[in-house]
Amino acid sequence: MSKIARLAIQSGLPQLDRLFDYVVPDALLDNISIGSRVKVGFGNSKKSLEAFVIEFAESSDFKGQLSEVQSIVGTGAFLESEIFLLCRQLAERSACALGEVLKTAIPAHMPRAYAAHTAFSEVTDAIQGEMASTFEAEYLSELAAAGARAFLLSEPRELKLALGQKQISTPAWLALFLAIAVKNIQRGQSTIILVPDYREHTIVVSAIKALGLDSYLADYSQEQAKSKQYTGFLRALDRQPRIVVGSRSAAFAPVHKLGSILLYDESDRSYVDQSSPYLHTRDVALVRESIQDCSLVMASHSMSTDVRRLLDTGYLSDATLSYSPPRISISEPGLRVDSHAYNAIRQGLIVGSVLVQVASLGDSTALYCKLCDEVARCPNCSGPLWVDSGGSKKCRWCNGFALDYLCNCGSAEFSLGRAGATRTAAELGKSFPSARVVESTGENRLVRIKPGKTLVVATAGAEPYLAGGYAAVVLLDARIFLGKQNLRSLEESVRVWSNAVAKLATKSNGVLVGVSGELAQLFALWDHSRISSNELAARKELQLPPAVRMGSVTAELNLVSAISESLSQFGSVVKIGPAPVPGKPGSSLWRLIFKYQYSEGISLARHLKSEVTRIASGRSRVTDSGRNARAVTIKMNDAEVV
Incomplete structure (x- = not known):
């Protein structure tokens, strides 16, 4: 006898945002199960849609004739019940269709990658030897306990970590994460490690392999080919303990017996999805922990106001250990590279490598008319011009290049503005000719550098790792970071400064140039709790996020x-x-x-979703690139509006 399957269709269309009943033909009865990925037809469309089996039913409320499931994709369950519940809750909170979140959680099927994975039956090796770390067993047990929710300010230096005969030196936050992951594996549980970008991802994967834990790894890197990404998903789906490493999509990894979600640097903007459903990985992790009762540990070198709020409400516990703060000195506002910064670089290069952090890439951050000092602007869109690392003039808005600049005053000559990473590296290279100068930016990607007398000039977030740490870290352009027109400019500045200082060698010196007052003093004392408390208090007074939620609706x-x-x-x-x-x-x-208010989030999201369906159903708009897009965009937590 045929049975009825209730399916969730993997589509963002609002008219498909519910479960649909389909008949399972007799030929598919033996292979279909809850969580199966299937193909179905819908309406008069000749194109098949992918869907997932959510449940089976004896009868249907639909009065017409039900369509049949066309085929089953792969074997077994691709959508675990916990992941479906997670997707449904996130869709409800985000005022979007369930299918949009399912697309984020479940990658597209890759037949060759699937065949290769199923043909290779891997058995994970038993962990050889005991884990030796600086963390006490009781502390690790508390962080790995079911239902534990903790945040900690990680020690800003490297620590030793050993597993059996294998020993590595790694950042303190990673040493803690790996110690928790090993503890989970020993209990037959999996771990998800979430990192913001490819630098941290590379460091984590290298450490896992160095400890001989390769067979437990499920790599979710977005830098891989699509087939490799799908293989990472399939490895996570295996019924054995895994260590999943990735960024946004890894938060949905369908691992076996999830023990812990470990999130590094939770306030990094890379965790915010730039397309619908516009989720923040921190929110995904919080919701998933509440569903699966695993442990959730967030570790950073600074404290965001979002974490401060969660700590103040008691939702997170503070698991920060005591440690010696880094040695940081402050230079009063004045020259961009003053004598204090110059001496720190000179002394650092005597014993090792030095890291210099700057605010912008390229040769010059802006161009000005040489005759009238007006900002040079693009002839196409009127956006400001700048000079990249190759010396080409570019527009910051439309990214046009090789532009013919002509000022309104008639002059075609221009003068350079503030130096970016390229010009800073050239100028410092002249001052320190015996040092090897390296530039690291989002365009020139470096993960590590070799030990030696190297002067590294890096933009924020692009600082390469160095075994043992840098002999000095100099933070330039501090006022530029603080002066950005963004609500979170202060906490973002403190975050990028702290991450750079965390790469210091033990007993080495850091210099913050151009900042004075209470913020400079608190940063020098490494008092991140006080910095975040002061900032959150100011936000509460003004009723700004995260004291309240702020969303947006964009349309005609x-x-x-x-x-x-x-x-x-x-x-x-x-x-x-x-x-x-x-x-x-x-x-x-x-x-x-x-x-x-946070308490109104779900009811408000339901209302907005209903209103958009009512007034904009069947309507669309054309984007600047010529593509069709939805008539209305809703962001329940818009990080860009202030």
């Missing part, structure tokens, strides 16, 4: 106005705007910003 003016009017039923929701979307001359898009 008539649609935004209709949604704004519907929000009037939520008395505590504060509306700001609508106003034209900035930075897009000639755009017809408007944006409404709204502030709301």
Whole structure:
């Protein structure tokens, strides 16, 4: 007898945002199960859609004739029940379709990668020897306990870690994460390690391999080919303990018996998904921990206001251990590279390598008319011009290059603005001719450098690792970081400074150039708790995130106005705007910003989702690139609006 399967279709269309009943033909009965990936037809479309079996039913409320499941993709369950529950909750909180979150959680099927994986039956090796670390067994047990939720300020230096006969030196946060992962494996449980970008990912994977834990690794790196990414998903799906390493998508890894989610540097903007459903990995980890009752450990070198709020409410516990703070001195505002910074670089190069952090890449961050000092602007979009590391003039808005610049005053000559990484490296290279000078940016990607007398000039977040640490770290352009027009400029500045200082060698010196006052003093004392508490208090007074949530609705003016009017039923929701979307001359898009309390999030998301379906169903708009996009974009937690 045929049975009925209730399916979740992997589509972002609002009309498909519910479960659909399909008949399972007799030929597929033996192979289909809850969580199976299947192909189905829908309506008059000739194209098959992928869907997942959520449950089976004896009967259907649909009065017409049910369509049949066309085929089964692969064997076994691709969508675990916990992952489906996670996706459903996140979709509800984000005012988006379930299918959009499913696309984030479950990668597209790769037949060759699937065949290769199923043909190779791997048995993980038993862990050889005992784990030796500086962390006490009781401390590790507390962090790995079911339901534990903790944050810790990681020690800003390297620590030794040994497993049997294998020993490595690694950043303190990674030593802790690996110690927890090994403890979980010994209990038959899996671990998810989340890192912001490829540098940390490379360091983590290298450490896992150096300890002989290769057979437990499930690599979720987005730097890999799609087939390799799918292999990482399939390895996570295996019914044996795994150590999953990745960024945003790894938070959905369908691991066997999840023991811990370990999140490094949770306030890094790389954790924010730039496309729908616009999720933050920190939020995904928090929701998943509440569903699966695993442990959640966040480790950073600074403390964000979001974590400060969670600590103040008691949702997270503070698991920071006592350690000697790094040695940091402050240089008053003045020259960009003053005598204090110069001496720190000179003395550091005597014994080893020196790291210099700068705010911008390229040769010059801006161009000015040589005659009238007006900012040089792009002839195509009026965006500001700058000079990249290759010496080419580029526009910051449209990324146009080789532009013919002509000022309104008639002059075609320009002068250079503030130095970027390329010019800084050239200037410091002249001052220290005996040192090897290396530039590290998002364009020139370095993960590690070899020991030696090397002067590294790096943009924030691009600082390469050095075994044993740098002999000196100099933080330039501090006022530029603090002066960015963003609500989180202070805490983002402290974060990137702290991550650079964490690469210092033991008993070496760091220098922060151009900052004075209380912030400089607290940073020199490494008092991140006080910095975050002060910042959160200011946000509470102004009712800004994370004291409240802030979201946005972006669409054409008539649609935004209709949604704004519907929000009037939520008395505590504060509306700001609508106003034209900035930075897009000639755009017809408007944006409404709204502030709301955390307790209203789910009910508000449901309302917005319903309103968008009602007023914008079947409508779309054309993006600047010529693609079709949804008429309305909703972000329940918009990190870019302030």
